[in-house]
Amino acid sequence: MYLRAMKSYKNTNDPQRSFVSVYVEKHSQRNHFFNEVKKLIDWEKIDKALKRVYKVGLKERGAKAYSPLLLFKMALISNWYDMSDALTESYVNDSLSAMKFCNLKIEDDIPGHGTLSRFKKELTDQKAYQKILDEIDKQLHKHQLKIIKGQAKIDAKLCSL
Numbered sequence: 001m002y003l004r005a006m007k008s009y010k011n012t013n014d015p016q017r018s019f020v021s022v023y024v025e026k027h028s029q030r031n032h033f034f035n036e037v038k039k040l041i042d043w044e045k046i047d048k049a050l051k052r053v054y055k056v057g058l059k060e061r062g063a064k065a066y067s068p069l070l071l072f073k074m075a076l077i078s079n080w081y082d083m084s085d086a087l088t089e090s091y092v093n094d095s096l097s098a099m100k101f102c103n104l105k106i107e108d109d110i111p112g113h114g115t116l117s118r119f120k121k122e123l124t125d126q127k128a129y130q131k132i133l134d135e136i137d138k139q140l141h142k143h144q145l146k147i148i149k150g151q152a153k154i155d156a157k158l159c160s161l
Helices: 022-030 030-042 043-053 068-080 087-095 096-101 113-125 130-142
Strands: none
Touching: 030 096, 030 130, 043 068, 043 113, 043 130, 068 087, 068 096, 068 113, 068 130, 087 096, 087 113, 113 130
């Protein structure tokens, strides 16, 4: 019997820390919301549920795909802060706390909004998106908690005259 190594995903918890990891840790500690949610949820259970329905990136050939858990955490941010996929991409790219919540390092590539949209569509088409969101709510309910959605602030923007 031959054992074949399973293809891994992009940006998956590389044990090698970058020189800025200490500073990211220091500055992202203040976002208690992401830190608490990250501790309370059984992410392994969520990851297994995602991998049962989202098969992108598991083929031997082709470029590495983003992990379904990373994409789902971005989808949660999008949902919780009522943001479009494009705004979620920008937010995760700019927010150290959001990066840390998604298990990204500052030098990692952030999935684009198109990737996030396709991911959410695939889960919705498979009728898994709401079920996994319900599992998150169920786990929080065990701790007698629920998430009250917020809104991301959109400050200034340039437009042509």
